[in-house]
Amino acid sequence: MAGEFETSVEYGLKLSKRIYYGKESATVAPAASTPPEPVRQMSRRSSTGGSGTDQQISYLPTAVTAYAVVSEPEAVDNPDVPSYQPYVHGRCDPPALIPLHMYGAELEVDCCLDHARVGFAGRWRVHCVKTGRSCDCRVAVPMGEKGTILSVEAEVTGRLYHSQLVKTEDAEELSKASKAVGGDGRYLKGNIYTFRIPQIAGGSMISVKVSWSQKLVYRGGQFSLDVPFSFPPFVNPIGSRICKREKILLNVKSGIDKEIAFKSSSHALMELRREVGKMGFSYEAEVKTWSASNFSFSYSVCSADLFGGVLLHTPFLREFEEKQMFCLHLFPGTNQLRKAFRKKVVFLVDISGSMKGDPLESTKNAIMSSLYKLNQEDSFNIIAFNREMYLFSPLMEPATKETIVKANQWINDKLLAEGGTNILPPLQQAMKLLAETTNSIPLIFLVTDGTVDDEREICNFVKASLASASTGTSITPRICTFGVGSFCNHYFLQMLAQVAKGHFDCAFDTDSVDSRLQRLFTTASSVLIANISIDFLTHLDSLELLPSSIPDLTTGAPLLVSGRYHGTFPESVKVTGTWADMTHFTMDVKVKRTKDLPLDRVLARRQIDLLTATAWLSQSKELEDKVAKMSIQKGVPSEYTRMILIYTDKGEKPPETHLVMEVFSKLNSLRSLQLGSESAEKQNIYLGSSLGIGFGNLVATARNIPPGTEEGKQPDAAAKLVNAASSCCGAVADRVCCMCFIRACSHTSKQCSILASQICAALACFECISFCYELCACE
Secondary structure, three states: OOOHHHHHHHHHHHHHHHHHOOOHHHOOOOOOOOHOOOOOEEEEEOOOOOOOEEEOOOOOOOOOEEHHHHHHHHOOOOOOOOOOOOOOOOOOOEEEEEEEEEEEEEEEEEEEEEEEEEEEEEEEEOOEOOOHHHHHHEEEOOOOOOOOOEEEEEEEEEEEEEEEEEEEHHHHHHHHHHEEEOOEEEOOOOOEEEEEEEEEEEOOOOEEEEEEEEEEEEOOOEEEEOOOOOOOOHOOOOOOOOEEEEEEEEEEEEEOOEEEEEEEEEOOEEEEEEOOOEEEEEEEEEOOOOOEEOOOEEEOOOOOOOOEEEEEEEEOOOOOOOOEEHHHEEEEOOOOOOOOOEEEEEEEEEEHHHHHOOHHHHHHHHHHHHHHHOOOOOOEEEEEOOOOOOOOOOOOEEHHHHHHHHHHHHHHHHHHHHHOOOOOHHHHHHHHHHHOOEEEEEEEEEOOOOOOOOHHHHHHHHHHHHHHOEEEEEOOEEEEEEEOOOOOOOOHHOOOOOOOOEEEEOOOOHHHHHHHHHHHHHHHHHHEEEEEOOOOOOEEEEEEEOOOOOOOOOOEEEEEEEEEEEOOOOOOEEEEEOOOOOOOOEEEEEEOOOOOOOOOHHHHHHHHHHHHHHHHHHOOOHHHHHHHHHHHHHHOOOOOEEEEEEEEEEEOOOOHHHHHHHEHHHHHHHHHHOOOOOOOOOOOHHHHHHHOOOOOHHHHHHHHHHHHOOOOOOOOOHHHHHHHHHHHHHHHHHHHHHHHHHHHHHOOOOOHHHHHHHHHHHHHHHHHHHHHHHHHHHH
C-alpha cells in the first residue's frame, strides 16, 4: 500500500503542473510556484540480500497532509483562474494524489509518564480542482513512536464529521443497514494512517482535527518526544500575501513528585508555567513557509538514585468498570556505578523464505552489533530456524572477541532464508540451554516475521516450564520477542513476552528493523533488579494486575505496572527484588491519589493491548467484550471495535461519548444513524477494517510472502497503458516522458496508439505525433 501511495503522489505532482496561478505566481519564489522535488532519504535497497545503500525519493508524508484524489486529469485546474487547457484523455488508475495547499497548522501535545497525546488541527484548500467539479480528499496522518490514531473531526462547507468507535458487529450492521460510504481507512507502514472524505468541491476549504497517542522514548534519564511536523514545500500556498501562522502548545504532567528539567526543543518554545513534575510551553509564529522539521522535545528527571511511586485514579460514575485504577512506576535513576546483571543470551532467528533480503540482513546486522555489547563474563548462543534448527554451538559460549568473530562468520555463512516456520523446537532448545541459571539473567530474543498454528501451545508450554523452574534461587529465562511486519501475530509475541517477564517490540518496515532490534536488546539486557514483587494482596479485596508477571527493572526504561482493584489501598506499598550481586532489594513506595492526571486514558492503550493478548490466548468472549467496552469508553481503537465518521449538520451537537455504548448496543439505534438523503455528502463514513494490527496471517506465512508486501492483481496491458497515459497527462512540460511512453507501448493495439496520439496532441507534444501515426501505419 505504501508503494501505491507514493506512486499516486508522484502522479499528482506531475498533474499539478497543469495549474496556472495567475500573474502573482511569477513574483513568488520558484520553490513555491512549482512543485519541487520531495525530500531525498537514504534508504537501504537489497533485493538479493546486499548491504549497499543508495538514494531513494520518498513521497510518504512527514506531517499531516491532505490530498485531492483525482481520477480524471481534465478536472485539474485552478478554481479561481481557469487556464482553459485542451481536454486530456485518460484516467488515473490508481487515482493521483495531489497535495493540497495548507492554510493553518496547530499542534497540541500532552505528556504524562511515557505517554503523549497529540492533537493536530489543519486547514487546506482544494486548489487543484476546477469550479463545478468535486473530488474526494485523502488525509494522511504520520505518527511517532508506537502511534495509534484516536479521533478524527472534519468540516467541509457546512458538513461536520466526527469519529466514533463501535463494536465490530454493530459496525457491520451499520454498513449494511445505513447508507454509509467507505472511508477507506488504513495504515501505511504501520505508523501512517490515512482516510478519505468524499465529494469536496473545487475551491472549498477543508478543516481537519486528528488526535493520536504515541510513546516518549526514555534514554539515560531523559524522556524525548518526536512528532511528525515537517511539511514539504509544495503544501505552501502560492502568494506572498497569504498569512501562514503555526502554533504549538506543550503540556507536561510527568506524574512523578520530582523536579524535571527542560533539555532541548526543535522550535523556539516559550515557558508558560513550571511546578514540581509539571511544565507548560507554547510556540506561535508567522512564517514564510511551514515547518520543515519535526517537533522534538526532551526533558530529564532530576534524580540519580532509583525512585518510584503509586498513582490512584477513581473511575467516573458512568464507566462500566467500577474498580479503582492504580499505576506503580519505578525509575532506574542515572547512577552509572550501579552494577547490572551478567547475561546469558540466546538469539532465535527466523530464517524462513519470507525473511529473504532486507529483513534478514537487518536482523543479522542487529545481532552482530548486539554481540559486541556483551561483556566477557557474559555468554551467548544463536539458533537459526525455519522448518529445521541450526545451532551456532551445542553449549553456551563465552562472549570473547574470538568467539564473537566466529559467530559473525557463522551468521554470514549459515543464515540463509529458505523454507517454512516452526518456532516451538528452537524455543525448547533455548530453554534447555538456559536451565538452572542462578547468578545471571537468562535472555531469549525471538525474531520472526510469521505466524504459526501452535502459538497457544507455545505460550502454555512456556507457562508450564517457568512455573516448574521458579523454585529455589534460580532465575527463569526472560523471553523478549520482536515482530517484523504485520504477518506475524503481535499478540502472541506480546503474550509470550508477558508470561516470561520479557519485552516486546516490532518493526513494520524493514528500514527500522536494525535500530529497533538493537534498542530492544539494550533495554532488556541492562537489568538492575530482578524477580520484583509487590505486596498488594495483603491489603486488597481483589486485584487485576497488568502485566500479570512483573518484568525486571532495567536501566533502559522505567517500570510501569497498572491494574484495577477493590478494597482500601494502603498509604505505601513495599517493592522487593534481587540486585545483581544477589542481595535483597526492598523499597517503600508512597501512594498518591491523582486529581488532574488523565491516568485512565494514559494507560488505556497499554491495558487494551495486554487484555487483548490475554483474550486471544484464553479465547474468552467475555474478555473480548470487556476490551471492546474499554475501547469505546476511552476512545482507543482495539481489535474488537471499528471507527466510523458520523455526519452531523453544522450547529448540531454530536452524541456524548459515554452514551455511545448504549446507543450502538441496540439494533434500533442503527436506524437513528441512517440519513434520509441519498447524497454521498450527507452519509456516514465507515472507515473500514480494524485499526488494530490483527492476529497474524497464516496464509502469508505459509506462502513465504515477505513483510511489507501484499498480494495484488497484476494489471493487464490496457491497464498499464491507462496508468502510463495518466502519468503522461500530468507531465505537461515533460516531453521526453511522452516519447518513452509511446515506445514502451509499441507492442499494443492500434487503438492504444491512437489514444497515445490523442494525448500527445492534447499536450501539444509535436515531437511525438509523427511517431504515433507512424506506429499506427505499421499496425
